[in-house]
Amino acid sequence: MKSKYALLLIAPAALLYLYSFVSPLALAVWRSLFTNDAGTQVFVGFENYVRALRDPHFRQSFFNVGWLLLLIAPLGIGIPYTVAILLQNFDKKMQSVGRFMVYVPSLTAGLIMALLWQWILQRGGLLNAMLEHVGLPGLAWMGEPWPARLAVAMVSLSSGYGPFVILYSAVILAIPRELKEAATIDGASAGQYRRMILRPILTPTLLLTLMLMIVGILQMWESIYVLFPTGGPKASVATPVYNIFMTTFMYSRPNLGAAKGLLALVVIAAVVAVQRRIEAMSGVER
Numbered sequence: 001m002k003s004k005y006a007l008l009l010i011a012p013a014a015l016l017y018l019y020s021f022v023s024p025l026a027l028a029v030w031r032s033l034f035t036n037d038a039g040t041q042v043f044v045g046f047e048n049y050v051r052a053l054r055d056p057h058f059r060q061s062f063f064n065v066g067w068l069l070l071l072i073a074p075l076g077i078g079i080p081y082t083v084a085i086l087l088q089n090f091d092k093k094m095q096s097v098g099r100f101m102v103y104v105p106s107l108t109a110g111l112i113m114a115l116l117w118q119w120i121l122q123r124g125g126l127l128n129a130m131l132e133h134v135g136l137p138g139l140a141w142m143g144e145p146w147p148a149r150l151a152v153a154m155v156s157l158s159s160g161y162g163p164f165v166i167l168y169s170a171v172i173l174a175i176p177r178e179l180k181e182a183a184t185i186d187g188a189s190a191g192q193y194r195r196m197i198l199r200p201i202l203t204p205t206l207l208l209t210l211m212l213m214i215v216g217i218l219q220m221w222e223s224i225y226v227l228f229p230t231g232g233p234k235a236s237v238a239t240p241v242y243n244i245f246m247t248t249f250m251y252s253r254p255n256l257g258a259a260k261g262l263l264a265l266v267v268i269a270a271v272v273a274v275q276r277r278i279e280a281m282s283g284v285e286r
Contacts, residue, residue, distance in 0.1 A: 032259040048259035057231070058247075058260055061240045062267070064149075065217050068237070071153035072217065077209055080161045081202070084168035085194065099169060103162035110159070114226035117155045121227070145236035148228060152237045155223050156216075164209050171205050172198070204279060211275040215268055221245050240264045 032048050034041040052058055080102075087098045105113075120126045121141040128138030139147045175198070183193050221242040224232070231238030231246070238246075244264065248257030 028258040028261055031255050032262055035255050036253075048256050049263065051256055052260045052263055055243075055260075057235055057238065058240070058243050060235055061238050061243045064235075064237060065214070065239055067149055068152060068156075068217050068220075068239075069214060071149055072156050073210065073213055075157055076161055076213055077164070077206060079157075080164035080168055080209075081206070083161075083165050084172060085198070087165075087169060088172060095169070099166055102165045105159045106162035108159055110222045111226060113155060113159050114223035117151065117158070117223075118227055121151050142228065143233055145233050148232040148237050151227060152220075152224060152232075155227070156220070167205060167209065168202065171202055175201060207275055207279055211271060214271050218264060218268060218271075240267070 033043060033045060035044045035048065036042075083098075083102060087095045090098065122128075123138065123140065123142075127141070131138050141147045141151045179197065180193065183197055188196065218239060219241045220239045224237055224239060224242050225245070228237055231242060240260070241264065244257050244260045247260060248254050
């Protein structure tokens with residue numbers, strides 16, 4: 001009897017899951033095996049996957065993710081980590097205010113942030129004006145590969161680290177007070193406490209943050225589309241999902257776009273598997 005009630009309770013969530021994830025995934029698999037020939041769906045097997053793997057722009061988009069990760073990850077992990085630790089020096093009310101203030105920018109729509117940064121990064125925009133004011137030459141943020149990557153990194157960092165501060169703060173607040181008191185009694189300094197106790201406890205969360213960051217960069221497209229409608233100079237900032245968007249909607253090749261989307265899903269699954277493997281090898285537990 002209880003099992004019937006349990007099935008009844010999980011039925012709405014199960015139906016929603018089937019509707020929002022399983023059915024679109026099945027449709028994408030089906031469409032990836034066909035091609036559109038004058039309005040008729042023609043079965044081509046794995047030809048779309050072969051075309052996707054042979055597409056130099058699609059392959060380059062994964063290398064772009066690596067470059068963007070190198071620019072974003074150090075500050076994207078370091079800033080929330082530092083802010084979360086610094087907030088512990090204040091009382092509970094000020095901690096709540098601080099967490100709220102760093103979280104608010106993440107509520108801003110990505111398109112709004114991209115439009116704001118588009119104005120800042122123009123050739124005669126605010127950032128170049130500030131550089132010239134201190135005697136440095138302005139950069140062609142929209143015209144060269146590395147400045148373009150830096151521009152995308154700044155857009156991402158300006159709105160993306162608030163949730164990580166909340167995540168780190170939750171882990172820090174869950175540490176038993178007795179543990180810190182014992183470390184203090186044993187003569188541990190603040191630096192030793194962070195290095196020997198806090199950092200090992202936060203290691204699984206840091207790995208999770210890195211995984212979420214990789215997946216987030218793989219899926220980044222709206223801000224890139226606003227700043228660089230063609231994928232940036234030499235397609236230097238085009239991500240896999242941006243490439244999939246362009247293939248599906250701009251070039252009207254939804255079957256090839258479905259194949260690329262499934263390949264990107266495999267890469268995301270591989271990233272998650274590697275993250276879990278690293279956790280297992282390092283002996284950390286959730």
